[in-house]
Amino acid sequence: MHLDSETARRNQAFEVGIREYVGMKEGPPFACPDLVNEPMIRHWCEVMGDSNPAYLDADVARKTVHGGIVAPPTMLQTWDMRGYPMRDPALIQNKQRELHALFDRAGYTGVVATDTEQEFIRYLRPGDQITSETTIESISEEKATGLGIGYFIVTRTVFTDQNGDEVGWLTFRVLKFKPSQPPAAVATDGGAPKAPSRIKSPRGHDNAWWWEGIDAGLLLIQKCRDCGALRHPPGPMCGACQSSRWETTESSGEGTVYSYTVLHHPPIPGYDFPCPVVLIDLQEGTRLVANIAACKPEEIHIGMKVECRIEDAGEGMKLPFFYPAR
Amino acid sequence: MESLRDRAVIVGIGQTDFSKNSGRSELALAAECVKAAIQDAGLSPRDIDGMTTFTLDSTDEIEVARSLGIGDLTFYSRIPHGGGAAIGIVHQAAMAVATGSAQYVVGYRALNGRSGQRYSQGVSGDIVTSDLIHWGWYMPFGLLTPASWVAMFTQRYMHETECKSTDLAQVSLSTRKHAVNNPNAFFYRRELTLEQHQSSRMIADPLRLYDCCQETDGGCAFVVTTPERARDMAQPGAVIRGIAQASADDQESMTSFYRPNIAVLPEMDLVAKQVYAQSGLGPGDIEAAVIYDAFSSIVLWQLESFGLCEPGEAKEFIKNGALELGGRLPTNTHGGQLSEAYIHGINGVNEGVRLIRGTSCNQPEKNDCVLVTAGVGIPTSGMILGKLA
Amino acid sequence: MSAPTGKSAVVLSDVRVGDSLPELSIPLTASLIVAGALASRDFTPVHHDRSAAQATGLQDVFMNILTTNGLVGRYITDWTGPDAVIRNVAIKLGAPNLPGDTLTFSGTVASREGDELRIEIKGKNSWGDHVTGTVRVVISS
Numbered sequence: 001m002h003l004d005s006e007t008a009r010r011n012q013a014f015e016v017g018i019r020e021y022v023g024m025k026e027g028p029p030f031a032c033p034d035l036v037n038e039p040m041i042r043h044w045c046e047v048m049g050d051s052n053p054a055y056l057d058a059d060v061a062r063k064t065v066h067g068g069i070v071a072p073p074t075m076l077q078t079w080d081m082r083g084y085p086m087r088d089p090a091l092i093q094n095k096q097r098e099l100h101a102l103f104d105r106a107g108y109t110g111v112v113a114t115d116t117e118q119e120f121i122r123y124l125r126p127g128d129q130i131t132s133e134t135t136i137e138s139i140s141e142e143k144a145t146g147l148g149i150g151y152f153i154v155t156r157t158v159f160t161d162q163n164g165d166e167v168g169w170l171t172f173r174v175l176k177f178k179p180s181q182p183p184a185a186v187a188t189d190g191g192a193p194k195a196p197s198r199i200k201s202p203r204g205h206d207n208a209w210w211w212e213g214i215d216a217g218l219l220l221i222q223k224c225r226d227c228g229a230l231r232h233p234p235g236p237m238c239g240a241c242q243s244s245r246w247e248t249t250e251s252s253g254e255g256t257v258y259s260y261t262v263l264h265h266p267p268i269p270g271y272d273f274p275c276p277v278v279l280i281d282l283q284e285g286t287r288l289v290a291n292i293a294a295c296k297p298e299e300i301h302i303g304m305k306v307e308c309r310i311e312d313a314g315e316g317m318k319l320p321f322f323y324p325a326r
Numbered sequence: 327m328e329s330l331r332d333r334a335v336i337v338g339i340g341q342t343d344f345s346k347n348s349g350r351s352e353l354a355l356a357a358e359c360v361k362a363a364i365q366d367a368g369l370s371p372r373d374i375d376g377m378t379t380f381t382l383d384s385t386d387e388i389e390v391a392r393s394l395g396i397g398d399l400t401f402y403s404r405i406p407h408g409g410g411a412a413i414g415i416v417h418q419a420a421m422a423v424a425t426g427s428a429q430y431v432v433g434y435r436a437l438n439g440r441s442g443q444r445y446s447q448g449v450s451g452d453i454v455t456s457d458l459i460h461w462g463w464y465m466p467f468g469l470l471t472p473a474s475w476v477a478m479f480t481q482r483y484m485h486e487t488e489c490k491s492t493d494l495a496q497v498s499l500s501t502r503k504h505a506v507n508n509p510n511a512f513f514y515r516r517e518l519t520l521e522q523h524q525s526s527r528m529i530a531d532p533l534r535l536y537d538c539c540q541e542t543d544g545g546c547a548f549v550v551t552t553p554e555r556a557r558d559m560a561q562p563g564a565v566i567r568g569i570a571q572a573s574a575d576d577q578e579s580m581t582s583f584y585r586p587n588i589a590v591l592p593e594m595d596l597v598a599k600q601v602y603a604q605s606g607l608g609p610g611d612i613e614a615a616v617i618y619d620a621f622s623s624i625v626l627w628q629l630e631s632f633g634l635c636e637p638g639e640a641k642e643f644i645k646n647g648a649l650e651l652g653g654r655l656p657t658n659t660h661g662g663q664l665s666e667a668y669i670h671g672i673n674g675v676n677e678g679v680r681l682i683r684g685t686s687c688n689q690p691e692k693n694d695c696v697l698v699t700a701g702v703g704i705p706t707s708g709m710i711l712g713k714l715a
Numbered sequence: 716m717s718a719p720t721g722k723s724a725v726v727l728s729d730v731r732v733g734d735s736l737p738e739l740s741i742p743l744t745a746s747l748i749v750a751g752a753l754a755s756r757d758f759t760p761v762h763h764d765r766s767a768a769q770a771t772g773l774q775d776v777f778m779n780i781l782t783t784n785g786l787v788g789r790y791i792t793d794w795t796g797p798d799a800v801i802r803n804v805a806i807k808l809g810a811p812n813l814p815g816d817t818l819t820f821s822g823t824v825a826s827r828e829g830d831e832l833r834i835e836i837k838g839k840n841s842w843g844d845h846v847t848g849t850v851r852v853v854i855s856s
Contacts, residue, residue, distance in 0.1 A: 011345070040754075047750040048782070049741070050789040054797040064797045065855060073801045074788035077781055081756035110771060113780040117805035142346050144440050144541060149347050172780075178347075179772055196842060199470070201462025232584070233463045239576075259485070259588065261477035262531040263468055266447060267809070269842050271468040274531075279478055279583050287584050289478075291467050297531070302485045319466055 014106050018099065018139055018151070026134035026155065027094040032079040036128040041071050044078065070123035076159060076168050077118070080132040096136060096155060103176040108150055115173040122167050129162040137171070146266065150177025196269035197315045206236050209248070214318050217310045219251040221286050232286035253308030255280040255322065258287060262297040276300055280308075280322055293321040331604050334420035335556035335563035335714055338367025338549035339676040344510055344667035347441040348543035356385040356436035357393040359545035363432060364394075367549040368560030374549070376401035376428030378418040380411045380435055380670060390434065401428035405571075407579060408445075409620060409701025412671025413709045417569045419550035429551060435672040436545030444541050445472055464581060472620065473538055475580040476703060477530035480623040483589040484532060486638065489626065491532055493641040495523040497622035498536045498664055500649040505661025508687040512540050513665045537622040539663040546672035548679065556714055563714035564682040567695070568605030572596035573705035580703045589638075594631035594699070597708040601697075602633075605710050609633040612710070613692040614681050615655055616674040617699050619662040624702040625649075632697060632708075651688050659688040671700050678711050724796025727830055727854050736794045736822035736834065741786065743840070745775065745814040751782030778812035783846050787836060790820045791850050798855040802831065806848030816840045822850075830854065 034040060045055050053060035054070055061069045085091040089100070100111065124130065140152040157170045203211055213220035222234035226243035237244050263275040278292045278300065290308075292300060305325035313319040340362025342348070342355050364371055371394040377387040381404045391399060401422040405411035412435075419431035439445065448470030449461050469475065483489060502518035505511035518536060526535035556563035574592035576585050585592065602608055609632060617625045626640035634655060635643035649657040660666045660677040667673055678698035680686045699708040741747075745765075752762035760767035762779045769775070787806060792799055812818055822836040831853045838846040 011347070011349070044754045044785065047747065047754045048785040048789045050785070050792070052789070052792045052797050054792075060797065065800060066797070072785065072788050074781075074784040074804055075755070077784070078755045078757075081781075082758075083756045084758050086758040087760055113808060115805075115807045116780055116784060117803065118784070119803045120801060123800070144346065144444065149441055198468070199465040201466055202458050203462075204459050207459050207462060233460070259478050259482035259583075261469075261474055261481055261533075262528075263471075263474050263477075264528040264530065265535075266471070267843050268448065268468060268470060269810070273843065274528075275468040277467050277469045277474065277478070279482075289464055289467055289469055289581075289583065302482070313466070317466070 014102070017102055021095060021099045021136050022139055024095045024136050026096045026136065029131050029133045030080065032130040032132060033083075034079065036071050036079065036124045036126050036130065038069060038126050040078070041069070041075070041126075044072060044075055048072070066123060068125065070125055073120040073123055073168075074118065076120065076124070077116075077157075077170055079124070079130045080157060080159070096134065099136065099153065100176065103151070107178050108176040110147060110150070110175075110177040110179045112147065112175050112177070113172065114152065114175050115171075117171045118168060120168045124167060128167075130167070131160050132157050133160075145175060145177060147175065148177040148179050150175045198270045198313055198317060198319075200317055207234060210234055213248070214310055214320060217318070219253050219308050219310065219320055220248040221251050221282070221284055223247050223249045230284055230286050232288055249284070251308070252283050254325065255282040255306050255308070257292075257300065257302055257304040257306060259302060260292070260300050262300070278306070278322055280306060288320070290320045290322055292323070294323050299324075329604050330420055330424055330569055331567060331606070332553060332565055333424035334550050335553050335565045336416070336548050336675070336679050336711070337551055337556050337559045337561055337563050338363045338365075338369065339547070339679045340364070340366050341510070341546045341669070341673065341676060342436070342544045344512065344542050344544040344669070344673075345440075346541075346543065348438055352383075352436050352438055352442070352545075353385045353389055353393065355438070355543070355545035356383070356390045356434050356547075359436055359547040360390055360432050360434050361394055363434075363547035363549050366561060367430075369430060369549065371396045373430050374432050375399055376419065376422045376431030378403045378405070378415045378422075378431060378433045380404060380408070380415065381406040382408055382411075382670070383435055383437070385436060399428075401431060407701065407704040407706070409618060409671045410704035410706035412618065412675060412700035413569060413698060413707035414571050414700060416548070416550065416566070416675060416709060417571055417707055420566050420569055423550055423552050429555065431550045432547055433550065433672070434545060434547035435670045437670065438543045439668055440541040440543050442543070446538075446541060447471070448474075460578065460581070469581075471530070472580065473530040473533050476621045476624065477533045478583065479588050479703065480532055480621070483623060483627065486589045487641065489641040491524065491534065492520065493644070494532075494537050494622040494626075495520055496644045497619065497625045497649065498523055500644070500647070501619060501658045501662040501665040503650055504659050504688045505665035508661050508666055511661040511666040512542070513661060533621060533623070536664070539620045540665070540668040542667040542669060544667055544669050544673075546669045546676050548672070548675055553714060562683050564679040564711045565714045567607060567710040567712045568601035568603075569707070569709035570597050570600035570604065571705065571707040572600065577705060579705075582703065589627075591627045591631050591702060593704075593706050594628055594702065594708070597699070597706060598632045601708055601710050607695060607710055611695045612655065612697045613695050614659065614690050615657045615697040615699075616660075616662075616678045616681070617657050617697070618671050618674065618701050619658055619664050620668070620701065622664065625657070628699055628702065632699075651690055656688065656690040659686045659690070674698055682711050682713055724798060725794060725854065730824055730827070730832060730854070732824050732827055734824045736790070736820075736824075736836075739790050739793065739820040741818045741820075743778070743812050743814055743816045743818055748776050748778045748782070748812065748814060751785065752779045755779060755781035755785065757781055773811060773813065775814050780806075780808060783808065783812070783838070786818070786820070786838070787846065787848065787850065790822065790836065791834065791852055794822075795852060795854050800853045801850060802853060803851040804848065806846050808846055809844040810840055810842030812840060812845050816842075818845055825849070
């Protein structure tokens with residue numbers, strides 16, 4: 001009943017292959033090519049827009065807790081970078097490259113850094129000679145991500161100084177993935193990427209009038225002209241009396257939270273995350289979905305009194321937002 | 327009165343491997359699982375004359391038929407509403423064989439649910455479908471994913487019943503215990519603790535990661551025929567004692583937010599009413615169950631719909647391992663969709679058959695009467711399986 | 716909430732848990748992205764060669780994580796002043812930083828233990844969170 005396949009066998013061989021790298025050192029300890037030095041610090045600060053005198057001005061730096069010029073702590077990894085040879089993977093040989101090549105051959109050609117953590121045991125000073133040693137710490141299970149299916153690889157680099165004392169460490173997590181499709185960011189050639197926006201409702205015969213009401217700043221409710229029943233979401237016929245004749249009535253916008261959720265994952269471009277969504281019982285008796293504003297997610301609760309304001313949600317789209325009642 | 331009671335039997339089941347990346351087409355998965363089901367039944371493709379699947383399935387019945395050399399078809403159909411179709415297609419197959427429209431009907435569902443289109447990524451304005459206007463009431467506000475829709479119901483249910491996240495966790499933990507023993511399950515040999523559940527990341531409050539099902543590449547299929555033919559076949563038959571579909575008052579697809587009370591499942595209540603009436607059985611007769619578990623919370627509501635506990639009391643019912651082997655109601659013994667694989671409930675149909683045959687990885691002693699349900703929050707379906715007399 | 720502003724140093728006794736750091740907006744240009752990559756000695760082509768970046772599906776060169784880390788460090792010490800010692804920076808990357816966008820940092824003092832603050836930071840661009848993370852920093856009392 002369980003059909004084995006060539007694909008499954010290949011997948012298994014790959015799995016075994018990559019796991020062999022866990023725990024391996026990337027290579028022998030690496031003597032960082034440049035001593036910690038003021039020119040590289042200055043070039044770095046120029047780009048970062050960092051005017052911290054502790055990095056740049058010896059006179060001022062002497063009077064700080066640092067007692068003299070220090071390198072920006074987040075520059076730690078820079079001392080260990082391989083520079084221009086990095087343009088071509090073939091120019092750098094180590095166990096991490098080997099592992100990446102294994103992924104490349106299996107189709108996981110994409111790579112993106114996802115997390116780092118740096119601990120700074122002491123700030124580096126000009127003249128320090130740094131040595132780094134990197135270990136492949138872990139490889140995750142296969143994960144599905146927004147970029148495609150892939151594996152997270154974590155490496156840990158320990159930095160020591162000329163005395164052999166540890167000055168800091170870095171964990172670096174990358175995703176090796178099979179590119180699925182180009183992200184939606186791909187747009188016009190040049191210029192700013194088009195910012196994503198909330199998905200608008202399409203407008204058809206049965207709902208356009210409601211959205212046009214929102215455009216005009218009105219929260220409308222459909223009302224049967226024969227039996228008077230209110231309904232939302234609107235539709236062409238009254239479920240209570242089957243009449244196709246209807247009119248609208250404007251809601252007071254006052255309501256109560258009937259239920260809610262706060263969305264955390266997956267984050268969807270165009271929406272602010274975490275994204276609270278509420279289900280509101282309007283005073284008139286119909287219910288609708290909307291967002292809540294001016295309220296921390298943890299303050300939202302069932303039974304909370306709210307009031308509606310129709311506001312611009314970007315790109316000229318108006319939406320009803322509910323605020324805690326005053 | 328005409329009834330479907332004991333008029334159809336599941337005589338074969340098949341599946342592909344379950345993975346996160348099948349490396350092959352959905353057509354290939356469909357053909358493989360259908361082939362496996364036909365072989366399991368001791369039939370040849372030429373015996374099959376009916377086919378049924380989900381409207382969501384990307385693979386056309388006739389493509390599967392051509393791939394396998396299935397010849398003439400006298401019955402084919404599709405059922406909408408995602409996982410709500412899981413038992414709906416068994417229902418189609420049962421009606422077809424009971425009326426003589428076909429002799430041997432195969433039902434299937436095959437998807438690259440992880441490497442291809444992922445349901446967790448939600449709906450978008452790009453898909454042009456007839457119900458886009460419906461999604462228009464939710465998309466502008468970010469309510470785009472199955473987890474987000476189910477979270478809205480779950481929050482209200484928890485408010486009304488004082489059910490806690492740690493109660494939902496009991497469902498996840500029980501499926502995981504079962505998956506640990508199932509070599510086909512994603513979580514085979516990987517246990518889950520309450521602490522891991524509680525510290526797993528929030529997806530859509532109150533649903534955490536481990537309240538949500540897998541995303542899987544794979545396919546599952548089954549073969550249905552009449553009791554007369556089933557008696558002489560390769561496998562012990564799982565007879566359909568009662569089977570039904572239901573859509574209820576003010577039904578929407580995943581967003582029936584407008585009913586007076588959204589902490590209950592009127593459509594599943596209607597399924598329960600029908601399958602009990604049809605089978606002459608009651609909640610006390612159910613000895614094991616496969617309860618659709620795209621999310622942990624929906625299992626609780628279904629226990630209430632099927633009268634296995636009082637309304638609002640599911641959190642008490644599931645305590646002390648009630649859903650585990652040896653408990654009151656061994657449930658999702660394959661690991662469910664939370665812990666085995668997400669094949670839109672058809673892996674659950676296959677597990678229901680294994681429970682009747684006595685071949686589950688976690689086989690309970692009592693297995694005369696097994697409940698199998700389909701998706702929640704949509705027009706749905708369910709059935710009770712028994713042993714072919 | 717008191718939000719210390721400007722580049723003047725904050726004093727520990729003025730800092731309360733829950734305080735917000737002043738926002739910092741940084742216009743993202745190809746120049747910044749390329750210069751940041753080179754200043755951090757990171758010659759991975761996707762950070763300086765547009766065609767290499769496009770081959771990965773993005774529209775243009777995108778910022779490397781070392782530059783993001785550098786900007787996070789600057790954001791913190793712009794607020795604390797030079798008498799601060801950063802102990803740990805843990806960040807997670809999300810939406811890529813592309814030319815033409817703007818990166819806006821915000822931060823909150825999440826907790827305090829002795830003279831060490833734990834600051835939660837976020838850098839947003841038009842796609843969402845580019846970076847979220849936590850910085851532990853000791854400031855003078």
